[in-house]
Amino acid sequence: MAALLDIDRLALDLAGATDAAPLVEDFSLRLEPGEVVGLVGETGAGKSLSMRAAAGLLPAAIRSVAGTVGFRGTSVEAADTKGLRARLGHGICLLLQNGRGALNPFLRVQDQVSRILGYQGVPRRERASRAATLLEAVGLPSAEFGARYPHQLSGGQAQRVAMVIALATNPALLIADEPTTALDVTTERDVIGLLGRLCAERALGLILITHNLGLVARICRRVVIMHAGHIVEAGPTAEIFAAPRHPYTRALMAAVPDLETGRLPSPLEGTVPLRSEFGRGCRFLARCPLAQPRCRAAVPALEGEGRQVRCFFPLTAAARPGAALAAV
Amino acid sequence: MAPILSVSGLSRIFGRPDGSGRLLPGCHDIGFDLAAGETIGIVGESGSGKTTLGRCIAGLERPDAGEIRVASMSIAAMDAAARRRLRRTVQIVFQNPETALNPHMTAGRFVAEPLRNFGLVSRAGERARLAELAGMVGLRTEHLDRYPHQLSGGQKQRVGLMRALACEPEIVVLDEPTSALDVSVQAQVLVMLREIQARTGVAFLLISHDVAVIRSVARRVLVMYLGRVVESGPVEAVLGSPRHPYTRALIDAVPRLRGEPADPFRLSGDISLREVAAESCPLRPRCPLAFQRCTTLPPAFEPARGHAVRCWRSDPAAPEEGAGMARDFCSA
Numbered sequence: 001m002a003a004l005l006d007i008d009r010l011a012l013d014l015a016g017a018t019d020a021a022p023l024v025e026d027f028s029l030r031l032e033p034g035e036v037v038g039l040v041g042e043t044g045a046g047k048s049l050s051m052r053a054a055a056g057l058l059p060a061a062i063r064s065v066a067g068t069v070g071f072r073g074t075s076v077e078a079a080d081t082k083g084l085r086a087r088l089g090h091g092i093c094l095l096l097q098n099g100r101g102a103l104n105p106f107l108r109v110q111d112q113v114s115r116i117l118g119y120q121g122v123p124r125r126e127r128a129s130r131a132a133t134l135l136e137a138v139g140l141p142s143a144e145f146g147a148r149y150p151h152q153l154s155g156g157q158a159q160r161v162a163m164v165i166a167l168a169t170n171p172a173l174l175i176a177d178e179p180t181t182a183l184d185v186t187t188e189r190d191v192i193g194l195l196g197r198l199c200a201e202r203a204l205g206l207i208l209i210t211h212n213l214g215l216v217a218r219i220c221r222r223v224v225i226m227h228a229g230h231i232v233e234a235g236p237t238a239e240i241f242a243a244p245r246h247p248y249t250r251a252l253m254a255a256v257p258d259l260e261t262g263r264l265p266s267p268l269e270g271t272v273p274l275r276s277e278f279g280r281g282c283r284f285l286a287r288c289p290l291a292q293p294r295c296r297a298a299v300p301a302l303e304g305e306g307r308q309v310r311c312f313f314p315l316t317a318a319a320r321p322g323a324a325l326a327a328v
Numbered sequence: 329m330a331p332i333l334s335v336s337g338l339s340r341i342f343g344r345p346d347g348s349g350r351l352l353p354g355c356h357d358i359g360f361d362l363a364a365g366e367t368i369g370i371v372g373e374s375g376s377g378k379t380t381l382g383r384c385i386a387g388l389e390r391p392d393a394g395e396i397r398v399a400s401m402s403i404a405a406m407d408a409a410a411r412r413r414l415r416r417t418v419q420i421v422f423q424n425p426e427t428a429l430n431p432h433m434t435a436g437r438f439v440a441e442p443l444r445n446f447g448l449v450s451r452a453g454e455r456a457r458l459a460e461l462a463g464m465v466g467l468r469t470e471h472l473d474r475y476p477h478q479l480s481g482g483q484k485q486r487v488g489l490m491r492a493l494a495c496e497p498e499i500v501v502l503d504e505p506t507s508a509l510d511v512s513v514q515a516q517v518l519v520m521l522r523e524i525q526a527r528t529g530v531a532f533l534l535i536s537h538d539v540a541v542i543r544s545v546a547r548r549v550l551v552m553y554l555g556r557v558v559e560s561g562p563v564e565a566v567l568g569s570p571r572h573p574y575t576r577a578l579i580d581a582v583p584r585l586r587g588e589p590a591d592p593f594r595l596s597g598d599i600s601l602r603e604v605a606a607e608s609c610p611l612r613p614r615c616p617l618a619f620q621r622c623t624t625l626p627p628a629f630e631p632a633r634g635h636a637v638r639c640w641r642s643d644p645a646a647p648e649e650g651a652g653m654a655r656d657f658c659s660a
Contacts, residue, residue, distance in 0.1 A: 042510040042511075042512055042513075043481075043510050154374070154598060154599075154600075155374065156598060157598070184373035184374055184537060184599070185373070185537065185538075185539075185578065185581040185582055185583075186373065186577060186578065186581045186595065186599070187373075187598065187599075188581070188583075189583075189592075192583075211510060211511055212511075212583060213511075213585055214582065214583025214584050215583045217583065217584065217585050217586065217588075218583045218584075218588065241585050241586060242586070251512070252511065252512065253585060254515075255511050255512045255514070255515035256511055256515075256540070256585060257514075257515075257518070257538070257540035257541050257543065257544040258540065258543075258544070259539060259540040259543055259567065259579065259584065260584075262543040262544050262563060262564070262567075262568075263544065264518060264519055264522060264544050264545070265511075265514070265515035265518060265519070265544060266515060267512065267515040267516040267519050268512035268515065268516075271480065271482070271512075271513070
C-alpha cells in the first residue's frame with residue numbers, strides 16, 4: 001500500500017537561481033496513516049518550505065528542482081486546480097501559528113464551522129448540531145462559544161476553533177506549523193494533548209513543525225531535525241533525545257533551558273547560514289566544534305536505516321550520555 | 329543594604345468596579361524588593377498582570393495605589409529633576425524586537441539618542457562608547473550602521489538591550505526578552521544577560537512566561553495569576569518544590585526533553601476573570617483543591633524563610649480538612 005505521504009529526495013530553490021545551492025536539498029520523509037512526526041530546526045532551516053511543498057502550496061518564488069512528493073500514491077506536483085482542491089479540502093490540512101488569523105472576523109464561531117461542513121456536503125439541517133459536537137470535542141461548549149465572534153475568543157480558544165475547522169474536513173494528514181507558539185503553556189498542553197488524542201482516534205497523520213523540542217518529546221514518536229535546508233538527523237524521538245548523533249542536535253538540545261537543574265543553557269554559536277553562504281561542504285561547518293578538513297570538501301549523505309544522521313563524524317556511544325548535556 | 333527597588337501594595341487596575349464584586353484586570357497589591365545586581369523573575373500566563381507590573385516600574389503606567397521606591401526615593405514624591413534621573417535609572421526592553429526599534433534610524437543612531445539626551449558622553453567619545461556597548465551585547469561595530477530591516481530578530485533584540493544599557497541604568501525591566509527568538513539565540517541572550525550583570529552590576533526584572541528561562545537566570549521569582557502574586561521566593565524553592573497549586577500546574581505543563589511528570593497536576597478550564605470574585609482566591613474556580621476557606625483571599629504563608637505562598641492549603645494552623653490535604657498535595 002502507498003504511504004500517506006512520501007517525499008523522496010526533494011530539492012527546492014529560488015525560481016530564478018542558476019547556481020546549484022538549493023534552499024532545501026535531499027529531503028525525504030515517509031509517513032504512514034496515523035503517524036505523528038516532529039519537524040524541528042531554527043528559523044531558516046526550511047521546515048515550513050518543505051511542508052508547503054508537501055501540500056503543493058509552494059510560493060511563486062520557489063520551485064521544486066528535484067525529487068518527488070506523493071500523497072496517497074499520487075504526485076502532488078502533477079495535480080491541476082481540481083486535484084489541488086480535492087487534496088487540500090479533504091486530504092491535507094494546514095494549521096498555522098495564528099489561529100485567529102485563520103478565522104473570518106465577521107462570522108460567529110458556529111457559522112464558521114457550519115460553512116466548512118457545508119463544503120463537505122453535510123446537509124444544512126445537520127450542520128449546526130455537527131458543529132456543536134466538534135466544538136464540544138475541543139472543550140468549547142457551543143452554548144457558550146458558538147455565538148461568539150473571533151475577537152471575543154482568547155488566543156487558545158481561537159486556535160482550538162481553527163483546529164476544529166481543520167478537522168471538520170476530515171483530513172488524512174494535518175500539517176501543524178507552530179500551532180501552539182502563541183499560547184500559554186497550560187493551554188498549549190491542552191491543545192497538544194487534544195491533537196495527539198485525535199491522531200490516535202482517527203488515524204490522522206500529523207507533522208508538527210516546531211522549535212519546541214519538549215513538545216516533540218511529548219507527542220511525536222519520530223523526529224526530523226533540519227539545519228540550513230538539510231535533514232541532519234532523523235529517527236525515533238526517544239533514541240535521538242537520549243543520545244543525539246549529530247553535533248547540531250546535541251547543540252540544539254543543550255540550548256534548551258533546563259527546568260530541573262536551572263543550569264544556564266549552552267548557546268549554539270552563530271546563526272543558520274544564508275543561501276549565499278552555503279559552501280560545497282557540510283552546512284553546519286561554521287558552527288560545528290568538531291569540524292574536520294573533510295567536512296569542507298563535501299556534504300555528508302544522510303545515512304542509516306531507521307536512525308539516520310548526516311555527519312562524517314557522528315557522535316559515538318562513548319561521547320553520548322554525559323557529553324550530550326555538557327557544554328559544546 | 330537598601331534595595332535598589334522596593335515595591336509595596338502596588339495596584340494598577342483597569343476598568344471600574346461595577347458592584348458585582350468581580351476581580352478586575354490589572355495587578356493587585358504587589359510587593360517585593362530587588363537588590364542591586366540581582367535578577368528577579370516574574371512568571372505567569374497571559375492576563376497575569378506581569379507586563380502591567382513591569383510597565384508601572386518602568387514609569388509607563390501610573391499605579392492606582394501603592395508605592396514604588398527607587399534607591400529609597402518614592403517615585404510619586406519625585407520632583408521633575410528626580411524624575412528625569414529616574415528615566416535613566418530604570419530602563420525597559422520590550423518583547424517584540426520587530427517593533428521596538430525606529431525603522432528610520434540605524435542601530436547606532438538609535439542607541440546614540442539616549443547618550444545625547446542625557447549628555448552621557450561627548451560627541452567625540454560617542455563612537456567609542458557605542459562600540460563598547462555593541463561589544464557588551466555581542467554585536468560588531470558594522471551592525472551599528474545597519475537599519476532594523478537589515479538585522480535579524482536576535483540582533484534587533486540586542487540593539488534594544490544596548491539602548492537600555494546606554495543609559496547606564498540601575499534597573500532594567502526585561503519584558504519577555506527572548507520569547508520571539510529561536511532557542512539557540514535565546515541561549516546566547518541569556519548567557520549575555522548574566523555577563524552584563526556581572527560586569528555592570530545592573531539589576532534585572534525578568535518578565536517571562538517560561539519557567540525554565542526564569543529558573544536559569546533569576547535568583548528569586550514571583551509567580552503571578554490574574555494580577556496577584558500567588559507564590560514567591562528563591563527559584564530553587566518555588567520552581568523546584570512548588571507549594572501553590574497554580575505554580576505546580578504551570579511547572580507540570582512545561583514540555584520536557586526527557587521524562588514528563590507521571591501524574592501532572594492540572595487545573596480545570598482556562599485562565600479567565602469570569603466568575604472570579606475579588607475577595608476570593610483568584611484560582612478558586614479552577615483549583616481542584618479549593619475548599620470552603622478559598623472564598624476569602626489567603627494571606628501569604630511562609631513555609632520557609634523568604635518563600636511565600638498565598639494558599640489556604642499552606643496555612644500551618646489550618647483546620648484538619650485543609651491541613652490534611654495540604655500534606656498530601658505537598659508530598660505528592
